[in-house]
Amino acid sequence: MSTAAASSGRPHVLVVPFPPMGHLLPLLDFSHLLSTRHCVRITVTVTPSCLHLLSDFLASTPLAAALPLPLPDPSAPEHAGQIAPGTHHALLAAPLSTLRGSLVSWARSQLDPPTTVLSDFFLGSAQLVADDLRVPRVAFYGVGAFTTAALEQLWNSTLPLDPNNDAALSALPGSPSFPYGHVPSVVRSYVPGDPDWELVREGFLLNSRAWGAVVNTFDAMESDFLEHLKRRFGHGRVWAVGPVANSGCRVGERPTAEAEELFSWLAGCPERSVLYVCFGSMYKPPLSQAAALGAALEASGVRFVWAVSADVAVFPDGLEERARARDKGRVVCGWAPQMEILRHASVGAFVTHCGWNSTLEGVAAGVTLVAWPMKADQFIDARLVVDVHGAAVRAAEGEDAVPDSGALARVFAGAVEGAELGGVRAKARTLAAAAGDAVEEGGSSWLDFERMVKELEAVSAP
Template sequence: MSTGDMSSRRPHVLVIAFPSQGHLLPLLDFAHLLSTRHRVPITVAATPSSLSLLSAFLASTPLATALPMPHLDPSAPEHAGQLAPGTHHALLAVPLSTLRGPLVSWARSQRHPPTAVLSDFFLGSAQLVADDLRIPRVVFYSSGAFATAVIEPLWSGTLPLDPNNPVVLADLPGSPSLPYGHVPSVVRSYVPGDADWELAREGFLLNSRAWGAVLNTFDAMEGEFLEHLKRRFGHGRVWAVGPVSDSGCRVGGQRPTAGAEELFSWLAGCPPRSVLYVCFGSMYKPPPAQAAALGTALEASGVRFVWAVAADVAVLPEGLEERVRGRGRVVRGWAPQMEILRHAAVGAFVTHCGWNSTLEGVAAGVTLVTWPMKADQFIDARLVVDVHGAGVRAAEGEGAVPDPTTLARVFVDAVDGAELAGVRDKARTLAAAAVEAVEEGGSSWLDLERMAKELEAVAAA
C-alpha cells in the first residue's frame, strides 16, 4: 500500500467552531489534546473574529490548519434582517446552512478528506454536512452532563414549559425539579412556535443524530448523568474527557493585564487560602445597584479579595479601592483566572457558574460561592452545592441585589468559617478527582483513548 493510501486511512477531523469564547476555547483545548496525543490532523472552520484565538491553537498544534469561513459570522451584512436580534443560535444557524455546500465541496476536494466532523452543540446543523459527506459527526458539549441531560428533553417537546410551574425531570438521576427561572435560557429565550424557535429546535434535535458525543467533564463529578446520556442517546459513544483546561494543553486566552505581575506579588504575601476571588465571566457587566452591593459586602467582610470586572465597568462604590488598599485588588479587563484560582493564597471563588469557570474552580480545589445568572448556570450551581456539597450559595439572578451584610457573612464563612470546613474538604476531594481523571489511566484519559480508537476504526473502514 502506498504512503498516500495509508494517510487516507488515518483520521482527519473537520472542526466547525461556534464563535463565542466560552464555547470555542474548550473545543480548541480538546482538539489540541486529540491531535497532539494521537497525531490526528485537524482542520478548523472558523470566523474571522475567531482567528485571534485560533492563532495560539495553530502555533501549538502542528497537525492543525485553519479554514477561514468569512460568511459564517452571523453579524455579516448579508445576514441582516433574517432573524430577530438576540437569538444567537438561530442567527448562526442561517449562515451555517449557506456554507453546507462550500464545506462539502472543500472536503471532497482534499487529498486526505475529513473522516469525521466535530462541532459545538450549538451547531446541530453541522450534522447535515456530515450526512452529505457520509462521515460520522461528534458533537462537543461545552456544558456539563447534568445541563445537557436537562436541555435535551426540553427541546424534544416531551416536557412543555409553563412559566407558572416548575419543570420536573423525572427521568434524570434524583428527579430534579427546576423553577421556570432556572430553565436554561437557551431554551427560555425563544418564543415557542415562531421561526427562531423552530430553527433553533431543529439544530438541537439534530444533535440526537450525532454518531458520538464529547463532554468537557469527568466521571467522578457527573458519572450518573453521563450514564443517563448514554441511555438517552442509545449508544455508548459518550466520552467525558475533561477538564480539558487541566490537561496541560491550554491553547486559548488573552494576554494578562499590565498589573498581573504586581497582583501575583501581592498574592504571594497573603496567607494560604485567605483570598476570595470574584469574577462573573468576561462578558458580564453588573448593574450599578448590584455592583454597589457587592462592593459594600467585600469591604464590610474584612476578607482579602481579588475582584475581576469588565474593563469599562465604572460603577464600583466611590473610594472602594482606596479604602481596601492592602487587602483588596480590583482587576479591570481580562484576568488570568486559572492562575489566580490555583494560587496557594486563594481559598474561595465567587462565580456565575458558567461551566468553564465552574470546572476551573473545581480543579483548583477552592470553595465555590455561587451566583448563577442565566444559561445553564443554575444547574451548574446545583451540581456543585447540592450534589457534591463543594460550594455555598450567595445569590442568584442577573437582577439580584442582595443585602450587603448578609453577603459579607457568606464571604467570611467561605474563606475560613468553621461551619464550612466540610465544604472545603469536599472541594479538595473533588479537585483531586479532577486531577486523577486526566492523568494516564484516569477516566478522562481512558475515554479519549477509546474515542481515538473509534475514530481510527471509522477512518480505516
C-alpha cells in the same frame, strides 16, 4: 496538500466551533489534545472576527489549520461572531447553519478530506454536513452531563414551557425539577414559529443523531448523568474527557504587566485567605448590583480579587483605592488569568456565576465555590456543586439580584474564614483530587479519551 500526506491514513477532523469564547476555548483545548496526543490533522472553521483567537492554538498545534467561514453578511455584528445586544447568542446558529453547502464543497475538494466532523453542541446542523460527507460526527458538549441531559429532555418536550409551573425533569437521575426562571435560558427564549429559533431547536434535536458525544466533565462528578446519556442516545459512545483545561494546554491566555503585579500581591497573602470574584467573560453587573457587591466585599474584611470582563468598569467609586491602601484587594477590568488565580495558594474561595468553564476551573483548583447563578445553564451547575456534591455554598441568584450587602458579607467571610464550612472545604478538595486523577494517565477521562480515539479511528478507516 501533497498526495503523500493525503494517503498517509492520518485522521482529519473538521472542527466547527460556536464563536462565543465560553464555547470556543474548551473545544480548542480538546482539539489540541486530540491533535498533539494522536497526530490528528485538525481544520477549524472560524468566523472572521474570531480568527485572531486561534493564533495561540495554531502556534501550539502543528497539525492544525484555520478555515475562514464565508458568512452571508460579514458586516452584520451577529454574523461576524459578535452577539447583538438584546439577542440570545444561540441565534448565531441560524447564519452558521447556512454554511452547509460551503463546508461540503470545501471538504470534497480536498485531497485529504475530513474523516470526522467535530462540532459544538449548539451547532447540531453540522450533523447534516457529516451526513453529506458520509463521515461520523462527534458532538462536543462544553457543558456538564447534567445540563446536557436536561437540554435533551427539554428540547424534546412540549414548548414553550408554562412559566407558572416548575419544569420537572422526571427522566433524569433523581427526577429534579427547576422553577421556570432557572430553566436554561436558551429553552426559555425559544419562540415557536420564528424561523431562526426553529433552526436552533432543529440543531439541538439533531444532536441525538450524532455518532458520538464528548462531554467536558469527569466520571466522579457526573457518573449518573453520563450513564443516563448513554441510555438516552442509545449507544455507549458518550465520553467524559474533562476537565480539558486541566490538561495543561490552555490556549488564548497571555501574561500581562497587570497580571504580574497581581501575582506579586497574591504571593504576599496568607494561604487560602483571598476571595476571587468573577462572573464570566460576558457579564457586566448592573450598577446597583455592583455597589452591593463592593460594599459586601469591604464589609466582609477578607482579602479579595474582583475581575470584571467588560469594556467599561463598574466598580464602585474609590473601591480600588481603598482596597490597595488597606492591602485588602485588587480589582481587574478586562482579561484576568483565571486558572492561575484560582490555583494560587493564597486563594481559598471563588464567587462565581457557575458557568460550566468557571465551575470546572474552580472545582479543579479545590477552592470553595460561592455560587451566584445568573442564567443559561448556571442554575443546574449550582445545583450540582451545592446540593449533589456539597462542595459549594450559595450567595445569591439571578442576574438582576441586589442582595443585602451585610448578609452577602457574612457569606464571603464564612467562605474564607468560617470554621463551619470545614465539611464543604473537604468535599471541594476531594472533588479537586478526582478531577486531577481523571486526566492523568490511567484516569477515567484519560481512558475515555483513548477509547474515543480508538473507536473513531476504527469507524473512519477506509
